[in-house]
Amino acid sequence: MFKSRDFLLAGAVAAVLLPFTALSAAEKPIGRVPTAEEIARWDIDVRPDGLGLPPGRGTAKEGEEIYLARCASCHGEFGEAVGRWPPLVGGQGSLTWDEPIKTVTSYWPYATTVFDYIKRAMPFGDAQSLTDDEVYAITAFLLASDGIISEDFVVDAQSLPKIVMPNADGFVEDPRPDVPKGEPCMKDCVAEVTIIGHARKIGVTPEDKARPVTD
C-alpha cells in the first residue's frame, strides 16, 4: 500500500515537471506537422461566405440526370421524398403552418450548406463518391426545382455564396432562458388539474413482450 502511494506521488511530480512543450530533439515528438496536401484531403468544409468551395461548376440541366441516378431513389424524382426520407424541395411559406414542411428550399438559410452536405455525406451509404462538378450540378438542380435559380444558372465557387435562400432571414439567436423566472410555487399552485393528454390513447409506443410489467 505504502509503496504504491509513493509511486503515485512520484508520478504526480513527474507529470508536473515534464516539459510538455519543450522536448529535446532526441525525444519522440507528440503530433506531427501535416503537409498541405494532407490537410486538403480532409478539409472539405464550406462556409456561407464561400470559403472552402472547390473549383468546378454545374447547372440544373446537368444535375437532373445525376440527381435521378444518385438521389431520387430516396428523395423522389422531384425531391418530394420517398417514404420517410427527407423531402428536399417544396414547402416555401409553410413554416408558420401547424404542420410545417421543412426542406432545403423552404428552411435552409444558406445554399453553401447544400453543397457542403451533399459533398461530405451523400449519397447516403456512398459518401464522397460524387465529383465536385456533380455536387455543383445537383445543388443547382435542387435550387432550380423550387425556382430559386433558373435552369441554366451556372453554380460555381463565385455564384453559389451569392444565392439568397428564401429563409435566409429565418433564424434568431438563442434567447433562452425563455420561460418564467423566480422562486417556484410550493403550495396551492393551481386550483384545478386537468389531464390534457394520455400517451396510452395515442397508441404509438413500441410493443415489447420482453418488458416486464412489474418491477
Next chain:
Amino acid sequence: MTKEDGGRRGRAGLDRRSLLGGAAGVGGTLLAAAGGARAEEAAIPAELPEWSRYLGPGVDDEPYGKPSKYEAHVIRRNVEWLTASTESSVNFTPLPWLNGIITPNGVFFERHHGGRAEIDPTKHRLLIHGLVEKPLVYTMEDIKRLPCEDRIWFLECAANGGMEWRGAQLNGCQYVRGMIGCAQWTGVRLKTLLERSGLKPNAKWVLAEGADASALTRSFPIEKALDDAFVAYAQNGEALRPGQGYPLRLILPGWEANMSVKWLRRIEVGDAPWYTRWETSKYTDLLPSGKAYKFTWVQEANSVITWPAPEHKVDGPGQYMIRGLAWSGRGRIVRVDLTFDGGKNWVTAPLQEPILPKALTRFYYPWRWDGSSVIIASRAIDETGYVQPTITQLRNARGRNSIYHNNAIITWLVNSSGEVENVQVA
C-alpha cells in the same frame, strides 16, 4: 466484513424485490396482488435451488462479462417509426431500470447519422488546423501521452423528449427521456491541443468533424473550446465503445450531444461559424412565427421520475422509494421538487451525492401509496436559479413545432390499479 461492505449489502437487499418482480414478468406470470400470493412470493423456498447445490461456471467462461439473463429487458430500444433508417436514427437508454448516476456503457443511448463506424485505432488521426500557428496531426498513441483528466458529464440529445411537444405520446420513461446518459470520461482538454498548435488572434470559432460516413460537422465558439471542451478516448474505465465514437470523440459538456462529435478526426479553427446542415436544417427550434432559434446549445434543467414509471407497476398499497434523475447543462442541480397531485402542491426531495455540474444527479424520496389515483411529477432547479418549466410554459414560449429542447416537467398518472401512464396536465 467492513462497515462499508455491510452498507453495500444492505442497499443490494433493497433491490432483491425488483429482481424477483422482473423475473416473474419475463416468465409471463404477473404478480398477483392477493395477500396469499404475496406470502408465497416472499417465502424462503422449501427446496434448495440448483445454484446453491451445483457449481457455477468458472472464471474462464466469460472473459468480458454480461448482465444476468434475468436482466435481459434492460436494453436500449428504438422507435421504428421515428426515422427512415436505423443508420440515421437514435436509441434510448433504459432509464427506468438503472440506478445511480453512471450509465453502463452497453446501454448508453446512441444517435448515429451514418451508422456506427468501426474504426481501426492505428489508422485514426486527429488533425488540428485552420487559424493556428502550427497545424498538427496526432495518432491515438500521441493523444494518450498528453496530460489527461477524468470527468463526469451527461450527454443528452437535443431531441430528448421531442416526441412530446404536441402532446403525451410515448408511454415509457425510456422513450420520453432516454436520449441521455452520464459517464466518467477520460481524455484531454481541447484547450491543451489548441495551445500546442497556438491560436491566431482572429480565432473565434471551431469546427469539429467526425470520421464516420456522415462526416458530421458542428461549429462552436472558441470560448467553449478553451473552457471545458474535452477530447475523450475512454468511458467508464474502458475505451469508448464504437457507438460512442471509438477511438476518439469530442465532448462539449452541458450542450446538445450532437455537438459532441463522435469518431473525431478534425478540428478546424476559423473566424466565423460554418452553418453546417446540423446547425441549420436540424437542431434549430422552429417557432409559431416561422422564425427559428439557432445555436441553441445548452441543455436546460430537466428531470424525470424513473420509478414509478410506465414500464413499472406499483404493486399494491404500501411504502416505496420514488427514484429519479435531474440534470442541467448550465451547472449543478440545487433542488428537485415532487408533486403527488399534478402540480397543486410540491415537496422537496433530498439529493444524493455526488452532485456534479453538468452530470446526472439522483434523488430518492420515500413514498407511501394508499392505492388511490395520483398524478406525480418532478421539477428540477439548477444553480443559476432556472426552474424546469411546465409543458404549457414551454408551448407559450415556443409553440409545438420546435422538435428540440423539450425539457418540460414529465408527469405520470398512477391509477388505482397501480398502472403508470405518461400524461400531460394543465
